Amino acid sequence: CGFHLREPVALPFSSIYIGLPVTSPLAAELKRQIRSTSPAQISDTRQSAQVVLEVLSEKRDKQILSLNSQGRVREYKLIYDFSFRVRTPDGKELMDTVNIQLSRTLTFNEAQVRAKEAEEALLFRDMQNDLVQQVLRRLSVLKPEA
Amino acid sequence: QSQEQAKQATPAPATFAEDIAQRRSSAANPVKPEPPLEVTALKVWGRTDRFVHFEKEVEMTRGDLRLKADKATYRFLEDEAEAEGQVSLTRNGDCYDGDRVRVQLERRTGFVENPVYRLIRNHAQGQAKRIDFLDEERSVVHQGTYSTCQGVSPDWYLKTETLQLDTGLDTGTASRSVLYFKDTPILVAPSITFPLSSARHSGFLPPVTGATSKGGVEFGLPYYWNIAPNRDVTLYPKIISRRGLQLGAEARYLGEQYRGESTLEGIVGDRQTSTNRYALTSLHEQYLMPDLKLSWNLNMASDDNYPTDFSNSITKTSVRLLPRDLQLSYGGSFWNASFQASGYQVLQDVNAPITRPYDRLPQLQLHAEQLDVGGFDMSVDTMLTRFWHPDLVRGDRAVVAANLSLPFVRSGYFIKPQVSVHATNYHLVNPSAKQDADAHRVVPIFSLDSGLVFERDTRLFGRDFTQTLEPRLYYVNIPYRDQSRLPNFDSAPADFNFAQIFTENRFVGQDRIGDANQVTTALVSRYLENDGSERLKLAVGQRFYFNHQRVTLDNAPSPSRSDLLLAATGRWSSTLSGDLAFQLSQSNRRAIQTSYSVQWQPEAKKVLNLGYRFQRDSLEQVDISGQWPLADRLYGVGRVNYSLMDKRVVDGIAGLEYKADCWSLRFVAQRFATSTTTSNTGFSLQLELTGLARLGVGGNPLEALKRNIAGYQSVSER
Numbered sequence: 001c002g003f004h005l006r007e008p009v010a011l012p013f014s015s016i017y018i019g020l021p022v023t024s025p026l027a028a029e030l031k032r033q034i035r036s037t038s039p040a041q042i043s044d045t046r047q048s049a050q051v052v053l054e055v056l057s058e059k060r061d062k063q064i065l066s067l068n069s070q071g072r073v074r075e076y077k078l079i080y081d082f083s084f085r086v087r088t089p090d091g092k093e094l095m096d097t098v099n100i101q102l103s104r105t106l107t108f109n110e111a112q113v114r115a116k117e118a119e120e121a122l123l124f125r126d127m128q129n130d131l132v133q134q135v136l137r138r139l140s141v142l143k144p145e146a
Numbered sequence: 147q148s149q150e151q152a153k154q155a156t157p158a159p160a161t162f163a164e165d166i167a168q169r170r171s172s173a174a175n176p177v178k179p180e181p182p183l184e185v186t187a188l189k190v191w192g193r194t195d196r197f198v199h200f201e202k203e204v205e206m207t208r209g210d211l212r213l214k215a216d217k218a219t220y221r222f223l224e225d226e227a228e229a230e231g232q233v234s235l236t237r238n239g240d241c242y243d244g245d246r247v248r249v250q251l252e253r254r255t256g257f258v259e260n261p262v263y264r265l266i267r268n269h270a271q272g273q274a275k276r277i278d279f280l281d282e283e284r285s286v287v288h289q290g291t292y293s294t295c296q297g298v299s300p301d302w303y304l305k306t307e308t309l310q311l312d313t314g315l316d317t318g319t320a321s322r323s324v325l326y327f328k329d330t331p332i333l334v335a336p337s338i339t340f341p342l343s344s345a346r347h348s349g350f351l352p353p354v355t356g357a358t359s360k361g362g363v364e365f366g367l368p369y370y371w372n373i374a375p376n377r378d379v380t381l382y383p384k385i386i387s388r389r390g391l392q393l394g395a396e397a398r399y400l401g402e403q404y405r406g407e408s409t410l411e412g413i414v415g416d417r418q419t420s421t422n423r424y425a426l427t428s429l430h431e432q433y434l435m436p437d438l439k440l441s442w443n444l445n446m447a448s449d450d451n452y453p454t455d456f457s458n459s460i461t462k463t464s465v466r467l468l469p470r471d472l473q474l475s476y477g478g479s480f481w482n483a484s485f486q487a488s489g490y491q492v493l494q495d496v497n498a499p500i501t502r503p504y505d506r507l508p509q510l511q512l513h514a515e516q517l518d519v520g521g522f523d524m525s526v527d528t529m530l531t532r533f534w535h536p537d538l539v540r541g542d543r544a545v546v547a548a549n550l551s552l553p554f555v556r557s558g559y560f561i562k563p564q565v566s567v568h569a570t571n572y573h574l575v576n577p578s579a580k581q582d583a584d585a586h587r588v589v590p591i592f593s594l595d596s597g598l599v600f601e602r603d604t605r606l607f608g609r610d611f612t613q614t615l616e617p618r619l620y621y622v623n624i625p626y627r628d629q630s631r632l633p634n635f636d637s638a639p640a641d642f643n644f645a646q647i648f649t650e651n652r653f654v655g656q657d658r659i660g661d662a663n664q665v666t667t668a669l670v671s672r673y674l675e676n677d678g679s680e681r682l683k684l685a686v687g688q689r690f691y692f693n694h695q696r697v698t699l700d701n702a703p704s705p706s707r708s709d710l711l712l713a714a715t716g717r718w719s720s721t722l723s724g725d726l727a728f729q730l731s732q733s734n735r736r737a738i739q740t741s742y743s744v745q746w747q748p749e750a751k752k753v754l755n756l757g758y759r760f761q762r763d764s765l766e767q768v769d770i771s772g773q774w775p776l777a778d779r780l781y782g783v784g785r786v787n788y789s790l791m792d793k794r795v796v797d798g799i800a801g802l803e804y805k806a807d808c809w810s811l812r813f814v815a816q817r818f819a820t821s822t823t824t825s826n827t828g829f830s831l832q833l834e835l836t837g838l839a840r841l842g843v844g845g846n847p848l849e850a851l852k853r854n855i856a857g858y859q860s861v862s863e864r
Contacts (some may be wrong), residue, residue: 003600003615005558023437023477032517036555063853064464066759066767069792070498071819073464074765098679105727105741106640107761110500113467113490115638122654123789126645135676 001095008037009117009140015041016139017049017089026058026082027124029132049088049097049146053135056097060124065105080127084135086142093146100134102127149405181209183251197221204229206250212236215247226250231233238313239266242277254282263287267313268837270294272303283314292318294837295808302835304338314440316342317349327833333678348372351380354707354847356830360455364830376400382411388833389416392456406430412448412455416538418455423448425456437757450493454820464821466493466500475762481514489534497822504635505534510579522672525549529656533635539581541574543635545656559598564589566650568659581631587657591650606673607719611681616670622650626661626696633657637699638802642670642709642729642738647687658699663692673716682716688732708732720747738762738794743769745857751781753857766790774826779805781861783814785854799854801847805861808836814847 005104011034020027024070031042067077080102086095105121108116184207185200189398192198199219200206206213206220206227210838215229228248229235233260235249242261249256257278264271274290286308293303306501307322318340325333333353341347345587351368358364366384372377382394388795394411425447429802432440445468447453453462468491489505490522509532515525529545551564571586597618637655648669654659668687688710711730722744729739743757757769771785780802788795801814815829830847851858 002604004602005335008557008613023439023482028236036518037557052258066765066769067464067787067796068765068820069794069796069819070495071464071796071825072466072498074761075759089304099660104242104643104645110467110503111336112638114636115640116348117652118636119392119638119640122640122649123643123645134574134680137674137680139678141676 004034007141011038011040011139012142013040013050013139013144015043015049016052017043017052019052020058021055024058026128026131029128030135033136039112043120050068051094052087052089053139054085054087056085058082060143062120065121071133072110073108076108077103077118079103080121080131081125082131082135086139088144094142095138098138100131102130147858183208183220183553187218192220193220206529210236210238211249211251211254213247224250225252226256237279238282240264242276249279255279263290265342267316268294268341270342270837271296273301273307283608284312286310292320293808294835300808301806302838304838311342312341316347318342325835327835332833338838344636352832352834354830354832356517356828356847358828359826360468361389373621386413387454389413391417404432406428406432413456419449419467421449423452423456425452437476439475439477441471441473441474441475443469445469446491447493450495453493454824454826465816466495467491467503468493472644480516481512484511485509486511486642495821502535502537504538506531507534508532514793521552523549523551523553531635538576538579540576541572541633541635542624543573543656544571545569557599560596562595563595564591564595570656574633577633578791581633585632585633587627587629587659589624589627592623593650595648598618599648604673606682607708610676612674612676613671614672614674616672618648618668618670620648620664620666620668622660622664622666624650624662627659629658629697634700641697642711643727644685644687644711644713645690647711652695653699660697661693662696665692674715680716682718683714685711685713687711688795709738718826722746730859736762751775751859751861755856755857767796772853773851776802781805783855783858797854799850801851803861810834810836810861814850816850 011057016034018027020030033038034042040070046052059079061079061081063079064073064076065077066073068074081099083097083099085097086092087093104127106120107118107124166382166816172505185198185205187200188202190200195739200218200220202216202339202596204213204215204563205216210306212486213227214234216529218227218228218229226244226248230246233244233247234312235244235247237254241264242258244258244261246259247256248557257276259276260274262271263277270292270586272287272293273290274287276287276288277290278286280286282495287306288308291305293300295301295303298464303326304320305324307327309321309323310319312318320338320340321336323335323338324331325335334479342348348371349368349369351364353367354363364384364386366379366382368382371379371381371455380396384392384394386392390410390413392454394409396407396409398407399405407512408426410424410426412422414422416423419431422462426444427439428442428444429443430440434440444460447468448602453465455790457463461769462787469488470491471486471488471653473484473486476718485508486506487508490503490738491505492499492500492502511532512528513525515523517523519577525548527545527547531543533543534540541785544651545568546638547566547568549564551562551565553562554560568591569586570588572584574581574583595618597616602613604611631758634657635655635732637653640652647666650821652662663735668685669727670683670685689708691708710730710732711729712726714726715724717723724740725743727739728737730736731738737760739762740760741758743755745753745755752774754774755774758767759769767789769785769789773783776782781804782802783799785797785799786795788794789796795817797818799814799816801812804811812832812834813829817825819825848860
């Protein structure tokens with residue numbers, strides 16, 4: 001029915017600078033995925049890179065999704081909101097600002113709050129992996145000028 | 147021309163404060179060349195070097211100062227122009243039409259009598275008995291009015307004894323003023339400060355009036371204090387008729403290495419309880435060194451009922467556990483470590499008591515990993531925790547978990563075998579009869595994750611897409627270990643969802659490692675647009691157990707289930723998006739958990755949300771919310787969250803918003819459950835006068851609308 005195994009897609013640039021703090025877990029995962037799937041280099045400074053990924057916002061939010069009849073939270077909606085754009089080191093736009101918003105549902109019970117903390121971390125990690133894949137897909141169709 | 151060059155040479159101000167300083171210094175700068183005076187008139191006479199008198203269609207210009215009048219005199223010695231009859235003065239782009247004007251052309255001082263004025267910033271206008279110009283930036287309006295409405299009969303205006311306008315500081319300060327709305331006096335104020343532009347500025351925020359079933363009539367007048375571009379304070383005093391005066395303050399700060407916000411509010415001598423009551427929240431993050439971060443999250447309330455008695459927001463009343471957390475973390479190149487002390491304040495409800503969670507005093511964590519060492523990924527997690535509880539079993543727990551995996555990743559497929567060893571040691575202070583003071587558990591874990599990625603080009607909704615098909619297979623083997631004598635500090639059965647089915651342990655927390663011999667299968671299909679964005683994601687997953695599970699938690703039988711998961715999420719069209727999730731029990735063919743939600747947003751400020759949520763034996767709710775224009779400038783907003791199980795509205799909100807050119811009015815009524823037997827009911831009313839008060843933060847009806855209605859946009863947003 002037309003399906004074929006995904007072909008290797010090389011990222012269309014030779015080097016990239018990722019504008020996130022070194023300690024950011026998202027940056028670590030992004031760099032790891034870029035290194036493992038493509039020959040593109042990760043630059044340590046903006047100026048030495050061919051393209052620059054600029055992070056405009058990275059927000060994690062937790063909103064109440066449902067309450068029980070006692071007015072207590074029974075479900076939270078976890079939201080990971082990420083905006084970025086890609087430019088050249090001298091500021092030329094290569095891609096419009098991209099906003100990716102992911103969400104997951106976390107059931108909640110006061111009696112299990114310690115376990116729910118761990119589960120929240122698991123869901124945010126899951127969203128982070130999903131996010132990295134979506135960012136890479138956006139990067140793979142980039143058209144940096146020669 | 148030289149002025150233009152000077153303008154270009156001045157760099158753009160980085161901050162508002164710099165901007166003021168820059169403009170102040172340029173105003174005081176004496177070397178600035180004064181442009182020549184140009185005058186046209188039909189009739190001119192005078193005495194050389196003394197005065198010139200002009201008549202009929204007089205027009206004087208000097209730089210950006212322009213004066214039109216029937217009659218005018220210029221005196222050389224004083225550098226002064228005086229004009230009479232149909233005078234129109236333009237100064238810094240602001241216009242003054244009056245009977246008589248006297249102005250010193252270079253010093254920019256002077257006055258205008260009986261003026262009607264229009265300010266270029268904020269489009270403000272008004273009239274006055276007299277306006278004195280103190281210098282280029284400051285002026286005083288005597289016995290005048292001020293409004294941001296257009297036209298001759300403004301919807302609202304401020305009538306003031308004196309009004310000081312400072313375009314340098316961007317503020318207006320009105321003394322002894324009365325605020326008129328539709329020609330009716332609604333507020334008398336000895337002093338009001340407001341911004342002259344839309345910049346962030348100190349000043350009063352729109353007052354909020356309302357009533358709640360518990361507190362009676364309420365009136366709040368928040369004040370916003372813009373200390374610096376990166377620091378502000380909002381004060382929110384509130385009179386609650388049945389309780390007294392509640393005071394509150396919220397401070398926010400942001401620096402290169404730190405950021406945070408704190409809120410403190412309270413009431414001295416609550417008339418209902420005859421006690422002093424307060425609540426505190428504080429969030430802070432700071433890099434002490436580039437790799438060393440300090441953070442805290444402290445929350446405290448004076449008594450169990452504080453949030454339900456004082457908050458008009460369900461986001462506060464629904465939270466019964468107030469976290470207190472202090473953390474120091476270090477991130478190295480291939481390892482990170484953290485030290486954490488944390489506990490909770492429990493706000494008890496006598497009808498439904500909550501078991502207090504364990505305090506962690508303290509917890510030490512160390513994570514180290516090395517990737518791609520000869521193809522292997524390795525990681526070690528260590529966690530040392532002292533668990534404290536006033537009533538339950540207390541003790542220390544040490545966990546070491548080591549992982550070794552050999553991932554083989556290609557663009558079209560991946561295989562990832564992994565072996566782990568999970569070792570735990572307990573030392574209990576007061577073990578129960580069924581427990582040993584010292585216990586340990588070592589569990590080996592084997593897992594094999596694998597997947598394929600297929601792609602094809604396809605069309606959907608008349609557009610080209612790349613469709614993926616991603617089958618995934620995940621096998622886990624964990625041998626059984628008897629854990630019935632171990633305490634439970636932080637564990638619970640995990641939610642069954644797409645993140646969980648690809649993890650090894652069916653419990654979260656470290657106290658139980660579920661025995662497993664199971665395979666999880668999943669199939670994911672994505673529709674990707676040409677720019678790489680994900681439009682639609684469909685997923686189905688199921689887990690198959692090869693043996694009966696024996697590890698249990700709190701002696702509850704572990705159900706041997708292999709539920710089916712279905713999920714679909716995405717944007718169906720440019721205005722319609724939806725989310726479907728479904729969990730079906732394979733053993734009895736019944737739905738365990740279901741949720742559907744659809745959002746339709748045909749244009750800005752027009753949104754409808756429809757949701758249904760179901761959790762077997764715990765929750766069944768319908769949730770409808772939206773924002774919709776009812777008439778020109780009038781918007782209706784609302785939400786009903788109805789529990790089908792209890793036949794009760796858990797959370798209901800209804801509101802009306804009206805947006806005029808220079809003001810908006812907001813009315814919000816709310817009812818939400820606060821305990822098994824009680825609900826809070828209340829309403830609030832807020833009149834926002836454009837340009838007089840900036841939109842508020844915290845505790846206002848706008849926040850309630852934003853929290854309750856997904857996709858809501860304020861009508862006063864431009």
